[in-house]
Amino acid sequence: MAFASTKSASLLLLLFFLVALPSLSHQQHIRLIDRDSPESPLFESSAATLADKWRRIHRRSVAYRDHFQAVMEGRRKLLSTPLAAENLQEAGFDQVGGEYLMEFTIGTPPVKVTGMLDVAGDFIWTQCEPCPNCSPHLGPLYDPSKSSTSTTFSCSSFECLAVPPGHVCRGNETCRYVRKNESGVETNGLLISDVLAIDGVTYFGKVPFGCGNDNSFSTRLAPARVGLTGNEYFSLAFRSNNSTPFTFSHCFRKDFDNPSAGNTSSELHLGKEARLNGRSSPLTLCPKGRNRFFSPTLLGMGVGTRALNLTRELVGGNCSIFFTSSTPLTFLKKPFFDLVASTVTEQAHLPELPRRANDPWDLCFNGTFQDLVGYLPKILVSFDGEVALPLWKEQIYAEVDHGRTCLLMAPTDGDNMIGTYFQMNRNIGYDLRRKSEYLLYLDPDHCG
Numbered sequence: 001m002a003f004a005s006t007k008s009a010s011l012l013l014l015l016f017f018l019v020a021l022p023s024l025s026h027q028q029h030i031r032l033i034d035r036d037s038p039e040s041p042l043f044e045s046s047a048a049t050l051a052d053k054w055r056r057i058h059r060r061s062v063a064y065r066d067h068f069q070a071v072m073e074g075r076r077k078l079l080s081t082p083l084a085a086e087n088l089q090e091a092g093f094d095q096v097g098g099e100y101l102m103e104f105t106i107g108t109p110p111v112k113v114t115g116m117l118d119v120a121g122d123f124i125w126t127q128c129e130p131c132p133n134c135s136p137h138l139g140p141l142y143d144p145s146k147s148s149t150s151t152t153f154s155c156s157s158f159e160c161l162a163v164p165p166g167h168v169c170r171g172n173e174t175c176r177y178v179r180k181n182e183s184g185v186e187t188n189g190l191l192i193s194d195v196l197a198i199d200g201v202t203y204f205g206k207v208p209f210g211c212g213n214d215n216s217f218s219t220r221l222a223p224a225r226v227g228l229t230g231n232e233y234f235s236l237a238f239r240s241n242n243s244t245p246f247t248f249s250h251c252f253r254k255d256f257d258n259p260s261a262g263n264t265s266s267e268l269h270l271g272k273e274a275r276l277n278g279r280s281s282p283l284t285l286c287p288k289g290r291n292r293f294f295s296p297t298l299l300g301m302g303v304g305t306r307a308l309n310l311t312r313e314l315v316g317g318n319c320s321i322f323f324t325s326s327t328p329l330t331f332l333k334k335p336f337f338d339l340v341a342s343t344v345t346e347q348a349h350l351p352e353l354p355r356r357a358n359d360p361w362d363l364c365f366n367g368t369f370q371d372l373v374g375y376l377p378k379i380l381v382s383f384d385g386e387v388a389l390p391l392w393k394e395q396i397y398a399e400v401d402h403g404r405t406c407l408l409m410a411p412t413d414g415d416n417m418i419g420t421y422f423q424m425n426r427n428i429g430y431d432l433r434r435k436s437e438y439l440l441y442l443d444p445d446h447c448g
């Protein structure tokens, strides 16, 4: 299967990672690096054509969609498969890992780690030493044996017991994750806790995370992942002290007037730094298997001058939609997508371009973005609580090849996912402090 990649090995052991920051009040502004910006280790210099760039965006969106759906349906292989198998080989892990990178350090002395932010994600892990097959470009990796502040967990610790059964403590008093790759060969890693620092602010105390050893992603340029809300036991939102309420907000910025300016700075704010501005919409906590996600209630969608009739069958009812930081495209359930696409076509009064062979894009028109922008309809999405998300046309359509402008949405058989393009240049805040009332804040006028 796809994991049998040409580069030897088994998939990185993904580690579920508990994060219990000692005090979220010390948290601050965290700079997020757009994966396609020149600062990003994943930056690919201009060699790629416009069509290649957008094909990659499509591909990694689809790969994440499939990964997330697999996780939600409990199909993630033996807990640690980072992404669904289907698209991994083609896309490569670093192609699909997420859209925003954040830097932090682990250990004493500190080792710099670059990880993908995954707001809806359910785990945090990092690649550790030894990693015989890792690319040397990765630079030094965290090695728990060299950190004076690292500790392991015993098999009877709460953190270890919280790991789904069957994968830990194989003949050892140290909490260890074990997984099998596609060939049934076991790989493993440790549950570790160590000092974590973000932007120079250090957090002491139990910051447990998964530390993968004998793994070998081939081009692991961002060998860590930070899941924020996806799992009761293994993500940040649920591991904070009751006394340190959990809130966060983000601003994903893009300069639509100057699209090649990839280094526009995006931000994540945690704890007291979170910006809870604008109107709020109730979020439903939706358990799915071992994971969970926070779902707003979609109330309406307008395409151009038409208000769509959003029936329950079409949208999927409660718990069928969520915001993600890890796919640029927005995915809608197939019948819902079909309605949006046909309404866009109707409202645009433009001939739809026939689909090309091997073309990933579902709806395209003939012309540059500039040619067509006057014809293409706007979209407005509204959520319970009279929260409206009016989208700019740059968030909905893009010229994915010269003279060809396509809708930045695609269908899914799973849940509806609001991608990063739809979230650009808006402050989006999560207030998860009260179990009785989880809230999503959307500020359509400001960012950060």
Ligand SMILES: *[C@@H]1O[C@H](CO)[C@@H](O)[C@H](O)[C@H]1NC(C)=O
Residues within 6 Å of the ligand: 001, 003, 004, 005, 008, 009, 010, 011, 181, 182, 183, 184, 185
């Ligand atoms: C599983 O791991 C073994 C040992 O690293 C490797 O030889 C084998 O190719 C791997 N199988 C797959 C499907 O990745």
Ligand SMILES: *[C@@H]1O[C@H](CO)[C@@H](O)[C@H](O)[C@H]1NC(C)=O
Residues within 6 Å of the ligand: 038, 039, 261, 263, 264
């Ligand atoms: C980011 O963009 C600014 C201009 O907006 C430029 O001065 C700066 O050098 C860029 N940084 C990188 C790392 O490319």
Ligand SMILES: *[C@@H]1O[C@H](CO)[C@@H](O)[C@H](O)[C@H]1NC(C)=O
Residues within 6 Å of the ligand: 170, 171, 172, 173, 174, 190
């Ligand atoms: C038990 O864990 C320790 C600490 O990581 C490791 O050095 C040792 O090899 C493990 N033993 C077994 C049998 O897995």
Ligand SMILES: *[C@@H]1O[C@H](CO)[C@@H](O)[C@H](O)[C@H]1NC(C)=O
Residues within 6 Å of the ligand: 022, 023, 241, 243, 244
């Ligand atoms: C958080 O919880 C830990 C352990 O339960 C406790 O030691 C610590 O004092 C708490 N922190 C705050 C800020 O309440």
Ligand SMILES: *[C@@H]1O[C@H](CO)[C@@H](O)[C@H](O)[C@H]1NC(C)=O
Residues within 6 Å of the ligand: 309, 311
């Ligand atoms: C919306 O669709 C449902 C089911 O097709 C239909 O019963 C209902 O009348 C429609 N509502 C409007 C306002 O068109």
Ligand SMILES: *[C@@H]1O[C@H](CO)[C@@H](O)[C@H](O)[C@H]1NC(C)=O
Residues within 6 Å of the ligand: 282, 284, 297, 318, 384
């Ligand atoms: C769906 O969510 C709304 C509030 O957002 C709530 O009033 C309603 O009861 C929920 N429906 C179900 C079936 O859970």
Ligand SMILES: *[C@@H]1O[C@H](CO)[C@@H](O)[C@H](O)[C@H]1NC(C)=O
Residues within 6 Å of the ligand: 353, 366, 367
């Ligand atoms: C697209 O537009 C160009 C220029 O207007 C035209 O020459 C070409 O035939 C059109 N292509 C299709 C497939 O309609």
